[in-house]
Amino acid sequence: NAGVMQNPRHLVRRRGQEARLRCSPMKGHSHVYWYRQLPEEGLKFMVYLQKENIIDESGMPKERFSAEFPKEGPSILRIQQVVRGDSAAYFCASSATGGSSYEQYFGPGTRLTVT
Amino acid sequence: EDKVVQSPLSLVVHEGDTVTLNCSYEVTNFRSLLWYKQEKKAPTFLFMLTSSGIEKKSGRLSSILDKKELSSILNITATQTGDSAIYLCAPGRGGSNYKLTFGKGTLLTVNP
Numbered sequence: 001n002a003g004v005m006q007n008p009r010h011l012v013r014r015r016g017q018e019a020r021l022r023c024s025p026m027k028g029h030s031h032v033y034w035y036r037q038l039p040e041e042g043l044k045f046m047v048y049l050q051k052e053n054i055i056d057e058s059g060m061p062k063e064r065f066s067a068e069f070p071k072e073g074p075s076i077l078r079i080q081q082v083v084r085g086d087s088a089a090y091f092c093a094s095s096a097t098g099g100s101s102y103e104q105y106f107g108p109g110t111r112l113t114v115t
Numbered sequence: 116e117d118k119v120v121q122s123p124l125s126l127v128v129h130e131g132d133t134v135t136l137n138c139s140y141e142v143t144n145f146r147s148l149l150w151y152k153q154e155k156k157a158p159t160f161l162f163m164l165t166s167s168g169i170e171k172k173s174g175r176l177s178s179i180l181d182k183k184e185l186s187s188i189l190n191i192t193a194t195q196t197g198d199s200a201i202y203l204c205a206p207g208r209g210g211s212n213y214k215l216t217f218g219k220g221t222l223l224t225v226n227p
Contacts, residue, residue, distance in 0.1 A: 004157075033214065042119075043158070043203070043217040056214060091157060103149065104215060106157040 004107035019079040025094030032075045037089040119218035138204035139186040146209030
């Protein structure tokens, strides 16, 4: 059973470009969470999605950031017009549907560097 | 605003020592508390605690939750160099907006 997959693992973008980060949840998981880890900071929640629905985006910056989890395919975190402050590790996690178990399993992360 | 405080921030021990890591939290609609181990990659799930006073154990690691004190501890006995990592605690909310709030972590270094 493959774990959470993220790609690319490393992404370099110039200021003003767009960054697209992809996340494929674990098999059987339909809940996806995105977190950002800035240098020297803890992981910060950004957004929680289920298939085709954004459930909670309270941690996402209002501008330039968007996320989706389509019916088919991976979840995408999109950052438009990147700035140096967007440089961080972006982690995706997934959890199973229903039940009482909400363990979130993390992917390896995408390290975004904005030059 | 949800708050998570971990202590100590960093800890250096020798192999074979026993360590206790602390986590205190203030979270709206608390449901559970999760512990993760983070080396230079993704956080790895260790434990999920939902009930007070019940110890969860996995090998040399164990953890317990105290809902009255809004805290949890993670114990590691007979530490090994491979235990060197950042240990993160993350209380999670219940309801439809379930999400984890992470502390900054405790950086544990185990020297041979």
